Amino acid sequence: MHAHEAGALHSDGYSAAPDWLPWPTDLNALEPELWPRHTTRDADGALSLGGVDVRDLAKEFGTPAYILDEDDFRWRAKEFKRAYDAAFAPVCGGADVFYAGKAFLTTQVVRWLVEDGLNLDVCTGGELAVAIRGGMPGERIGLHGNNKSRAEIEAALDAGVGRIIADSFDELDRIVEIASARGVVAPVMVRVTAGVEAHTHEFIATAHEDQKFGFSLAGGLAYKACERILAEPSLRLLGLHSHIGSQIFETSGFELSARRILGLHARVSRELGHDMPELDLGGGFGIAYTTQHHPLGPDQLGTETAEIVRRECQAEGVVAPRVSIEPGRAIAGPSTCTLYEVGTVKPVELDGGGVRLYVSVDGGMSDNIRTALYGADYSCALANRASEAPPQIARVVGRHCESGDIIVRDHYLPADVRPGDLIAVPGTGAYCRSMASQYNHTPRPPVVAVTDGRARVIVRRETVQDLLALDVDASV
Template identity: 70%
Template sequence: MRAHEAGALHADGYGSPAWLALPRDVNALIPSLWASSVGRGTDGALTVGGVSVHDLAREIGTPAYILDEADFRARARDFRDTYTEVFADLGGGADVYYAGKAFLCTEVARWIRDDDLRLDVCTGGELAVAMRAGMPGARLGLHGNNKSVPELEQALRYGVGRIIVDSYDEIDRLTDVARRLDTVARVMVRVTVGVEAHTHEFIATAHEDQKFGFSLSGGDAAEAVRRILGAAPHLELIGLHSHIGSQIFDTSGFEVSARRVLALHAAVAKEHGVELPELDLGGGFGIAYTTEHDPLPPKHLAAGMAEIVDRECRASGVSVPRISVEPGRAIAGPSTFTLYEVGTVKVVDLDGGAARAYLSVDGGMSDNIRTALYEANFSCTLAGRTSTAPPRLSRVVGKHCESGDIVVMDEFLPADVAPGDLLAVPGTGAYCRSLSSQYNHTPRPPVVAVRDGRARVLVRRETVDDLLALDVG
């Protein structure tokens, strides 16, 4: 492919990516991409939790995020049970914090509470949702690289179990708040370990040149430990925290990260006589968005991480601390698909006699910015029926006034897709609603949970009245 100043997509001869194979059956559903209850009914339409997408479209409208409640909760419990079992005989055990930034609403927070997981939040707004859901403060962690005084006050008054500090300024700020409230803040130090996960540059968060954490190589993390220990009794250092990125498909990055952060863990014990009780290895576990992705199940992730931690602790001569991990995408992502209706179909000729169909849907980058933001790849299927038409290279685009408004960059869909057809894009449970916007004054879609033949709205659809209500003019 020849380079083009406007990007690879404009180069002569661009067709489909190498990983996208021509399907034998354009109607087939690849199980790894979909929630467990998704299938096709006798009429060929997708069903989820025993409910047809035709019923969902008629009763709730499109676009809409359709969440398989049983699938979401099963994935959460699988992480909880797996890490509990694998780490049961290794040190202090393990905790699983659902990363609320993936997707959070009051009902989801209740599921996390009732299924006995912990919850990671990173803003006052996310904390407010957790409080509204009755999530116990002791089972909450507060992240964020610029927590405000009101957010810290809110966290300490509610009894948040741990606050992950990210800067010297925040250590001072938190110390002042804790002193004024006459309380003790339980804190962890976010350590930047210099490991860059094999992922997109913008979502690899452990290399040095980025906004998160205290540098390990530069000595900032060790200095943060000293300052926190010196801030006693108002700050209590309970452990170290690292996070190496997102969409990670093996444990090799965790191995390097654990080795480096456990070296600091051992140094703290040696220098200060304090063996920290906890260690958080973050999240970032990948999911399958397309056939190119092959994620590890929680069992293999947990076993690999346990082996790494045990080996590195033995080498450092320290006890294994209580481990925590923060899956978000791996729980929420596969549980949800977005349901759209096609509005227009436009076929354009490509070089070499090929063609591509542009299928415009009633949503777009306002409900899924990940394609534009991260060059993320998604899959898609004709949802309202099956087709005997041959597959045609297609691109699913949105209705926004933006050339980068692309939902699915490349997919083979039936050549007879027409206006009025329903399309479903799997793997949209994580970050799509969280990153959604009102671009072009487009109301955001609802989140609909489906289970046992019943659909219920968790987050209602925004309306034009909602948009106008914020406009004080």
Template identity: 65%
Template sequence: MRAHPAGALHAEGYGAPAWLSVPADVNALVPGLWSATASRGEDGALRVGGLDVAAIAAEHGTAAYVLDEVDFRARARAFRDAFDAAFADACGGADVYYAAKAFTCTAVARWLAEEGLSYDACTGGELAVGLRGGMPPERMLLHGNNKSDAEIARAVRAGLGRVVVDNLGDVDRIADAAAAHGVRQGVLVRVTVGVEAHTHSYIATAHEDQKFGLSLAGGDAAAAVAAVLARPELDLRGLHSHIGSQIFDVAGFEVAARRVLGLHAAVAREHGHAMPELDLGGGFGVAYTTQHDPLTPEQLAKGMAEVVVEACAALRVPVPRISVEPGRAIAGPSTFTLYRVGTVKDVELDGGARRRYVAVDGGMSDNIRTALYDADYSATLAGRASSAPPVLSRVVGKHCESGDVVVKDEFLPGDVGPGDLLAVPGTGAYCRSMANQYNHVPRPPVVAVRDGVARAVVRRETEEDLLALDVG
């Protein structure tokens, strides 16, 4: 990280990063960053789902998250089919739980149910959305390191297939809720396996010094397993492991799977309980810029299947039914954020270099990830094509904050100006989920597009919505 009192984004002498090269065609859409139906029309304007972005902006305004329904469904099916096929011979297939934290709404939950996926909720709110969207409760699980008694009771009452034990206290609380409702509740025990994913420290979740799960090395996971088996109200379905987010290879999963399968085998050996399932979590990466090269669902599934089958053979245990939890990899590339440019400003840097600041009608309220994680994004002039030469630009928002940066570095046409439409791809995961009301800016809508029709699946927040929360 470059040192500067106002943050790394403001360090002296900072120019374009090494991975960002001057484009041969500033109008070209970089493959891998955009959804399946995104393209340039004959007039050079960006189109998605059969619609020109100008038409979307005219009907729904800007800023707006534009969600390609065809692409979202196709990515969901790709994970479903790839993992089911890769594990078919080993254990009869696999289950894909969509990680709702990436982005959820009732329409998305309905799409997932229709495409045969399951649903992973972390809170009562995400649980409520899944149920309202028609997701069968037996295909849902509830995570959380600090689940409330009310959330646990709601999950049990609704008939959720799995509730994840994240700490020793969860065991009795879930069992007591099951007893109160006269059911036997399926549970998974989340294991911290000591594997640190090669990702930002805030989103690496399997090393020991963090809030999630029960330590494998420290014996807490084994203690939780014993505690679950001592409560007849609970059905120990299996173990759960998650090593982080934005992961681009299967090496971390290989180490994690071997370690958690070691406990899986020990439980069968010492307790005589053959757990039928193993959840290996998610965290599969996506491409935000040209520096990212994610694996396909088929590559991920094949690699993980090889690891699991080999480890189970070495341990002489049957391969359990495998589950995975993609969220970002489905939602992320399916959506771009559509902005309108307000102001353009040139700033001189050290050595005579210049950077252009392009300000849009959104910012860190609709995409906090750049400020929070030092995340990289791309951008393109969306409303038209341009023959102007590319200029190193920084896309910033409208908020009263120096860290209000959406895209740190991008080459945009030199004639970008007020009124132009700008699109930032790869914003389907976590941007709307983490959206906020900083400076009392209402949150944008989520506009789903398909077959030439655009419809809001999450409406735009209004000032009336903001004021309605004030009391007095």
């Protein structure tokens, strides 16, 4: 058991806390790094998001709901564009930022990206359709995916996408066949598994050899893919693509990956006589879900990565290609929090005499699967009022029929949290709505954008009628 200077009053609750979770000196205070930039508390202690009181948001739009700070989202997007352009200007004339649509994508998000000068990475036909509907020019779209269908490749070529990231020889055959039939030349990048595994969860570390993505450097497969592309009149080799994982907090992994990727880049130039004009280093930049996370900002990421590319290109004796990155989570994640209403509060006695509050809310793993799927950690706060009650270790859980239906595994809440209270969970902008499901036939929550005291729905709440509309009833 942990000991605490406050003594027996707090010792039971504190015993259940993980080592990384600090004892809160003020439960009403907000950690700025965890919340959208325009998050405040008013005189009553209620949270305000983008200038809108969460009590008003809950009343007008219901709960659960994803609340997106529009100004925060767009500020982060523009900061990545500015920082990387500045850092890479002396290396290769600037850098391109491809927002990773898998993190969170709507037509409104696409319109913001278009206006703010970012490009867009998509990995399915559905994401491509959203990109086109949102007005993203085809040349600013990249198509990912390890098993692209014929229909997806056809749609990408018809849209004039700027890059197709090839993932296998079977896929190259497919692209050649379709491009030849259309009489077009497909711009292709080779996804390379560089054998570098970022320090992250094994399910989302994507550059080690034993996995489904890309052409391995081992055995020369990536080099052979470049040979194959250069031999096909219907393909144009743009460059190499690498992705080393997600939720990354340092640039050392990019250094080793860039060294290996640029080694291949130089070999293709020397042996095949082709100077590839582009290089995509992927993304995976981490964000602060809890106080244990300390992400790097765009300026530091850009400066350190640019120096890595400059140094490795100099060592290989090649001209630096145009660099691009894909910071989906780092833009969307911190810009959104999820608002829930408490339904039940259950104190549970633990081995050793401790007590944990199980705080059940009206959402769960259907709107945030990451805790159950990855063991992800989140923070939370009592959102509708201030409290002078002592801290109590709590677990915020959902309403689904699974014991693993957990949203926030460990966090302190006021001991007087009660049914009807609002709980806000920050850092839910990336992957939560994208991976949301209708488990237990639960309609998915809306996405509400807030800015300058105004709120508007950009993705409406699903209804029971939406659920029934897909159900084919032979008796009708």
